[in-house]
Amino acid sequence: MSENSLNSQIAGAFKEVQSGLNGSVSQAFNERRIDALESFNSLGFPTPKHEEWKYSNVKKLVNGTYNFAAQNKLSKENLKNFDLPDLEGIIIYFVNGVYQEALSNLDLAEGKLSIQTLEEAQKNSSELLNEHFSKYSNDNLDAFTAINTAIASQGIVVKVEDNATIEHPIILRMISDVREENIGSTLRNLVVVGKNSEVKIAESYRTLGEESAYVNVVTEIVVAKDARVDYYKVGNDNNASYHVGSTNIHQSDNSYFYAATITINGGFVRNNINLTVDGEHVESWLYGLYVPNESQHVDNHTVVDHRKPNSVSNELYKGVLMDKSTGVFNGKIFVRQEAQKTNAYQNCRNVVTSDSATMNTKPQLEIWADDVKCSHGATTGMLNDEAIFYMRSRGIPKEEAVRMQLLAFAEDVVSQIKIESVKEYLSGLIHQKLG
Amino acid sequence: MLKISNLHARIEEKEILRGINLEVKSGEVHAIMGPNGSGKSTLASVLAGREDYEITEGSIDFLGKDLIDMAIEERAAEGIFLAFQYPVEIPGVTTVSFLKTAINQIRKHKGEAPLDAASFLKMMKKKADLVKIDGQLLRRSLNEGFSGGEKKRNEIFQMAMLEPILGILDETDSGLDIDALRIVADGVNQMKSAERSFVVITHYQRLLDYIVPDFVHVLYNGRIVKSGTKELALELEEKGYDWIIEADEAKEALAQ
Numbered sequence: 001m002s003e004n005s006l007n008s009q010i011a012g013a014f015k016e017v018q019s020g021l022n023g024s025v026s027q028a029f030n031e032r033r034i035d036a037l038e039s040f041n042s043l044g045f046p047t048p049k050h051e052e053w054k055y056s057n058v059k060k061l062v063n064g065t066y067n068f069a070a071q072n073k074l075s076k077e078n079l080k081n082f083d084l085p086d087l088e089g090i091i092i093y094f095v096n097g098v099y100q101e102a103l104s105n106l107d108l109a110e111g112k113l114s115i116q117t118l119e120e121a122q123k124n125s126s127e128l129l130n131e132h133f134s135k136y137s138n139d140n141l142d143a144f145t146a147i148n149t150a151i152a153s154q155g156i157v158v159k160v161e162d163n164a165t166i167e168h169p170i171i172l173r174m175i176s177d178v179r180e181e182n183i184g185s186t187l188r189n190l191v192v193v194g195k196n197s198e199v200k201i202a203e204s205y206r207t208l209g210e211e212s213a214y215v216n217v218v219t220e221i222v223v224a225k226d227a228r229v230d231y232y233k234v235g236n237d238n239n240a241s242y243h244v245g246s247t248n249i250h251q252s253d254n255s256y257f258y259a260a261t262i263t264i265n266g267g268f269v270r271n272n273i274n275l276t277v278d279g280e281h282v283e284s285w286l287y288g289l290y291v292p293n294e295s296q297h298v299d300n301h302t303v304v305d306h307r308k309p310n311s312v313s314n315e316l317y318k319g320v321l322m323d324k325s326t327g328v329f330n331g332k333i334f335v336r337q338e339a340q341k342t343n344a345y346q347n348c349r350n351v352v353t354s355d356s357a358t359m360n361t362k363p364q365l366e367i368w369a370d371d372v373k374c375s376h377g378a379t380t381g382m383l384n385d386e387a388i389f390y391m392r393s394r395g396i397p398k399e400e401a402v403r404m405q406l407l408a409f410a411e412d413v414v415s416q417i418k419i420e421s422v423k424e425y426l427s428g429l430i431h432q433k434l435g
Numbered sequence: 436m437l438k439i440s441n442l443h444a445r446i447e448e449k450e451i452l453r454g455i456n457l458e459v460k461s462g463e464v465h466a467i468m469g470p471n472g473s474g475k476s477t478l479a480s481v482l483a484g485r486e487d488y489e490i491t492e493g494s495i496d497f498l499g500k501d502l503i504d505m506a507i508e509e510r511a512a513e514g515i516f517l518a519f520q521y522p523v524e525i526p527g528v529t530t531v532s533f534l535k536t537a538i539n540q541i542r543k544h545k546g547e548a549p550l551d552a553a554s555f556l557k558m559m560k561k562k563a564d565l566v567k568i569d570g571q572l573l574r575r576s577l578n579e580g581f582s583g584g585e586k587k588r589n590e591i592f593q594m595a596m597l598e599p600i601l602g603i604l605d606e607t608d609s610g611l612d613i614d615a616l617r618i619v620a621d622g623v624n625q626m627k628s629a630e631r632s633f634v635v636i637t638h639y640q641r642l643l644d645y646i647v648p649d650f651v652h653v654l655y656n657g658r659i660v661k662s663g664t665k666e667l668a669l670e671l672e673e674k675g676y677d678w679i680i681e682a683d684e685a686k687e688a689l690a691q
Contacts, residue, residue, distance in 0.1 A: 389485060390522070390525070392507035394533070395511035397508045398507075400536065404533075404536065405525070408528045412527070
């Protein structure tokens with residue numbers, strides 16, 4: 001095992017995090033970090049024998065070596081070369097897993113919104129962390145989440161006061177500068193949205209260069225009573241990169257949560273969404289789109305856990321799989337005995353454009369309540385030949401007919417994106433990739 | 436304009452066209468009739484280039500070019516249009532954007548500049564009036580959720596937009612009520628010109644009351660067994676196909 005391998009990195013990073021805590025070492029949130037390390041030590045990294053990792057083998061990821069302490073070499077000038085959506089927002093940059101004050105722009109952050117780095121929050125907001133940090137994450141079940149809880153020292157902590165509508169989106173741009181070496185980063189975000197408040201938040205992941213990036217990220221989002229949250233996660237990493245991320249959401253009464261998880265590129269991508277419906281009259285929308293090509297691998301795992309009655313959840317994931325790419329969709333819906341009158345829907349639709357592409361879908365419903373409406377469906381197919389013939393018979397060349405159909409297929413998800421400039425930007429990337 | 440000689444085509448191991456000979460000159464309307472399974476729709480599909488069929492013998496000459504080796508989209512660009520018996524639903528693609536792409540691809544093939552948005556819209560309005568199709572319908576996904584009649588009208592609308600040299604109507608009358616039939620036929624009649632020809636495939640004489648053919652052919656068992664003028668259609672309406680089938684079978688038996 002090399003010095004920079006993940007396993008050897010964990011013990012060192014844990015010590016470092018603990019030594020940085022000073023006075024807050026005895027805080028409850030830190031107890032959870034210690035427990036998480038223990039959980040990881042007993043879990044170990046998953047193998048394909050693990051039911052949740054059957055189609056996503058992390059062996060190469062785990063055996064890789066990564067620099068977890070690389071310095072940032074990017075300036076504002078460098079960022080100009082990035083093609084990015086033109087939008088007004090609160091822009092927060094992380095490079096190689098470290099917050100970059102000089103690159104970020106928090107000018108639009110308003111009074112009822114506080115944004116701190118995790119380091120700052122550990123010093124200044126231990127109460128907030130005690131209340132929420134790792135309260136919605138399954139450290140005892142998922143090894144990557146457990147590592148994250150144990151060792152993450154970077155990320156942001158967002159708190160929106162009650163009765164506040166935050167106009168501008170909070171955009172987290174996570175860049176791995178892999179022009180020279182393999183880079184690893186562990187990021188932990190906590191977003192606490194107060195009662196009757198509204199916020200939009202986006203995470204975007206990008207590599208610069210051809211070496212390998214490994215990103216382990218966990219974002220916890222707490223949506224209080226009557227609050228509304230729109231959440232976006234966009235991956236556009238190189239083919240040598242690994243992304244393992246979880247977004248864990250907790251919703252209270254009358255709250256609204258919307259997520260769009262869009263993977264444009266990435267060598268190995270695992271997106272987990274764990275949503276807990278812990279209130280009545282809750283509305284949840286989960287959208288996903290992935291368009292892997294070459295030998296990219298995209299795995300989306302979602303869990304929607306209905307614990308209280310009278311709520312609605314709706315899930316639509318769509319994939320276009322090209323070349324030798326592989327995809328996984330695993331969607332679980334739990335409806336607990338107490339959660340009567342739940343409406344829960346899940347749909348996963350895929351198009352494979354080559355004989356060598358593979359899609360694995362596994363929808364799972366577990367329902368203990370008797371008065372519910374639930375449905376799930378998963379389909380994987382080729383493009384409709386008759387439709388291609390029809391379009392060609394009108395003079396549209398085959399490649400164009402295929403492209404039009406794939407774009408139309410993806411449009412269901414793209415058209416749902418509520419930030420216009422992000423929609424245009426992503427639509428452009430998808431056009432490029434499917435063209 | 437179109438000359439089909441000794442055309443044989445099969446799908447998998449089944450031979451469906453067994454020596455078709457047909458010549459269509461500019462400005463003519465030819466009706467092709469015949470009982471179910473005689474090969475009418477296959478002939479239409481083969482002309483449009485459907486790839487499920489294998490041509491084993493014969494030739495198709497269209498305006499001096501060999502059609503058989505031409506890609507489907509190339510045939511369209513050269514002026515062939517097939518109105519489908521079962522128009523396909525294409526979710527997420529509106530009729531408007533579909534036709535705009537089609538027209539501009541055809542223009543590109545001919546070395547012409549793309550049509551500007553204003554001219555396209557003007558043309559669309561004019562042609563939509565021709566088949567009395569609702570503009571709102573054209574802004575919806577192509578054929579998705581359209582009624583049978585709307586789909587067929589949309590086929591004729593597309594034909595009007597693409598202005599082909601040869602229009603092939605594959606059982607366009609099936610599933611249409613008399614009013615819709617009249618609208619579709621009116622659209623076709625208004626498109627008739629000295630340079631444009633039509634091949635109208637139909638099961639029933641009814642459509643030919645509205646689109647009057649210059650010639651009527653009876654297709655049976657993969658061959659044209661009888662040709663005549665529009666009076667032949669009336670005769671078929673009255674007597675059915677049996678007398679032709681019997682005569683053909685007698686002829687085949689004699690040949691053996």
